[in-house]
Amino acid sequence: MEQQQVDSRRWYALGVILLPTLLISLNTYMIQVALPSMQYSLNASFSEAQLIVTGFSLGLAVALIISGKLGDIYGRK
Numbered sequence: 001m002e003q004q005q006v007d008s009r010r011w012y013a014l015g016v017i018l019l020p021t022l023l024i025s026l027n028t029y030m031i032q033v034a035l036p037s038m039q040y041s042l043n044a045s046f047s048e049a050q051l052i053v054t055g056f057s058l059g060l061a062v063a064l065i066i067s068g069k070l071g072d073i074y075g076r077k
Contacts, residue, residue: 024060031056
């Protein structure tokens with residue numbers, strides 16, 4: 001029976017795969033922390049502040065989807 005070769009870089013690959021999840025969580029957290037200050041400086045109501053967070057999250061999600069599709073099209077051949 002043949003033994004499979006285990007790539008020593010597999011843990012680096014896992015880190016690269018999980019990094020976007022961490023960054024999305026950190027970005028959302030930073031927006032939530034900065035939201036009261038932004039709301040005060042923009043004289044925004046609570047619903048307008050919610051719109052800011054929703055727009056940021058939606059823009060980030062769209063950018064990730066487009067980046068993933070471009071990576072599929074133009075990525076490693």
